Amino acid sequence: EAQVTQNPRYLITVTGKKLTVTCSQNMNHEYMSWYRQDPGLGLRQIYYSMNVEVTDKGDVPEGYKVSRKEKRNFPLILESPSPNQTSLYFCASSLVWSGSGYGYTFGSGTRLTVV
Amino acid sequence: AQKVTQAQTEISVVEKEDVTLDCVYETRDTTYYLFWYKQPPSGELVFLIRRNSFDEQNEISGRYSWNFQKSTSSFNFTITASQVVDSAVYFCALLSAAGGSGNTGKLIFGQGTTLQVKP
Numbered sequence: 001e002a003q004v005t006q007n008p009r010y011l012i013t014v015t016g017k018k019l020t021v022t023c024s025q026n027m028n029h030e031y032m033s034w035y036r037q038d039p040g041l042g043l044r045q046i047y048y049s050m051n052v053e054v055t056d057k058g059d060v061p062e063g064y065k066v067s068r069k070e071k072r073n074f075p076l077i078l079e080s081p082s083p084n085q086t087s088l089y090f091c092a093s094s095l096v097w098s099g100s101g102y103g104y105t106f107g108s109g110t111r112l113t114v115v
Numbered sequence: 116a117q118k119v120t121q122a123q124t125e126i127s128v129v130e131k132e133d134v135t136l137d138c139v140y141e142t143r144d145t146t147y148y149l150f151w152y153k154q155p156p157s158g159e160l161v162f163l164i165r166r167n168s169f170d171e172q173n174e175i176s177g178r179y180s181w182n183f184q185k186s187t188s189s190f191n192f193t194i195t196a197s198q199v200v201d202s203a204v205y206f207c208a209l210l211s212a213a214g215g216s217g218n219t220g221k222l223i224f225g226q227g228t229t230l231q232v233k234p
Contacts (some may be wrong), residue, residue, distance in 0.1 A: 043222070045221045099148055099150065099220070101165060106160035111158075
């Protein structure tokens, strides 16, 4: 089944403890990105990647890192999480940056709570 | 500036009623793409449709239809004969193609419309 897999689905962590949210797609998509969803602020892009080894900042990159060493994986790294990073995170992928006819496929989301 | 406005925060209908969700967008780019996504209570984002700025044809898919009008910068979504399973938050999103290195694949989402369909 074509999909974007995020792990974990839920995570509660403490301030300052490094964590990684994994994202993997099995559709050979070139484009991948991360969004966070917050009440009142909506969905905002954190980072994106046009292809392997090509990543760039979105609108809210502070406090996050990404890497794209393989086409299928695009992990989101929080090196020192803070409570303001408590959010619902989505990974998305697409054949190309413009979404193609099938749009962007989103993962199921990761609900992160930082205490 | 690029912006998507979904003026209807919440809509409540009774099953089998038709309902239209409004979406108004702003962009200065001549090439852009419009999307609709559904977010059911389980939380995932489900792709519904993608339209490019050069294709103003209306689209119908089962009970769903979309009306794209460049003259009013709108991309409205209609559900015919609504069902309880249609209850969700619906997002309209814009992707502008600035060209060259300006393309980021960034979706500009509206704030979403919560649709409740009562039995």
